[in-house]
Amino acid sequence: MVDADQTFVIVGGGLAGAKAAETLRAEGFTGRVILICDELDHPYERPPLSKGHLLGKEERDSVFVHEPAWYARNDIELHLGQTVDAIDRAARTVRLGDDGTLIRYDKLLLVTGAEPRRLDVPGTDLAGVHHLRRLAHAERLRGVLAALGRDNGHLVIAGGGWIGLEVAAAAREYGAEVTVIEPEPAPLYGALGPELGNLFAEVHRERGVRFHFGVRLTEIIGQDGMVLAARTDDGEEHPAHDVLAAIGAAPRTALAEAAGLELADPSSGGGIAVDERLRTSDPDIHAAGDVASFPLLGGRLRVEHWANALNGGPVAARAMLGQDVTYDRVPYFFSDQYDLGLEYSGWAPPGSYDQVVLRGDAGKREFIAFWVREGRVLAGMNVNVWDVTEHIQRLIRSGAEVDVDALADPHVPLADLVP
Structure with a gap:
């Protein structure tokens, strides 16, 4: 009872x-x-x-x-x-x-x-403008991507963050044409900075995604309630049958x-x-x-x-319930895009770190990236490398200085670097 x-x-x-x-x-x-x-x-x-x-x-x-x-x-x-x-x-x-x-x-x-943040531009009331936050959004968008793939249709994505890139990957797997419009100089700029952001741009370009950086979407052009194109603040028009607003939450x-x-x-x-x-x-x-x-x-x-x-x-x-608890988890998330899987721990926005240290082969997309300030690890991301998250988080939480050369050397076990 x-x-x-x-x-x-x-x-x-x-x-x-x-x-x-x-x-x-x-x-x-x-x-x-x-x-x-x-x-x-x-x-x-x-x-x-x-x-x-x-x-x-x-x-x-x-x-x-x-x-x-x-x-x-x-x-x-x-x-x-x-x-x-x-x-x-x-x-x-x-x-x-x-x-x-x-x-x-x-x-x-x-x-x-x-x-989800809304686009504040003309044309957002058109039927082909989408957001992705709820289950109903995803089920609607899944049907849209499948139709775009069948008909060689175009999807414009406003925003090159995690949601924008994951949907871009899904859209390409369905066969849709994809253009990503992003005001920053690289995708994932706020999360990864330019160093790794540019790598992800190449991953998507290899799959046929087009990027337009340093611009903002200013208008969605339509006719009879349907999307025809997306216009950016440099005057360009990008063909579009649907638009996804992925500009954060x-x-x-x-x-x-x-x-x-x-x-x-x-x-x-x-x-x-x-x-x-x-x-x-x-x-x-x-x-x-x-x-x-x-x-x-x-x-x-x-x-x-x-x-x-x-x-x-x-x-x-x-x-x-009155229990003596503390919430101090190191931030963690994961993403899957095409055949690339990753886990990210910590938080190191642009300006907070002084170097990015790579361990492994970025060209083969099998590596770990560390964002470091004054020899201390602020964040780490393992890309197609697994079972290292615990060590990365311990490095972050320790706040200890590490040997940067050893951090970059895949022959030095990460466990040996943790104090």
């Missing part, structure tokens, strides 16, 4: 929310667990949306965190297709947006995620802001500011996943990747 003396409410039905609910039950919590999700689908994982599921290699059911019956079996009160439009911190209630129902909480977890903080919770500075990615236990400025409210900005390695960071949701949700759940 569920003990109704305590009620924990989770707002947000993604991976972080589902894993938090799972953890509460695994840790023996017997109170009510209410999970409120604004989508009609059960909680699912997002990486397949731009990878296996988009390519048709993974079935729809494979993306869900739990089978639908799991929630009832574990006494999780799941509200699908519901939104929360207000938090009353004094009364400790949340208000449902559709009918104004008030739900009281003892502890509240905000895992509201992020929303913004944390969904409106609910927290209206409730008066402290937000992180936009210069560090914004989001809801939390401490090392993922508590917000209100001790009865926690936040995790894409929306949370947490302290790490002397700074503050908001991370939008799968591992952050996977690990953050359970830590938040344990903190809600």
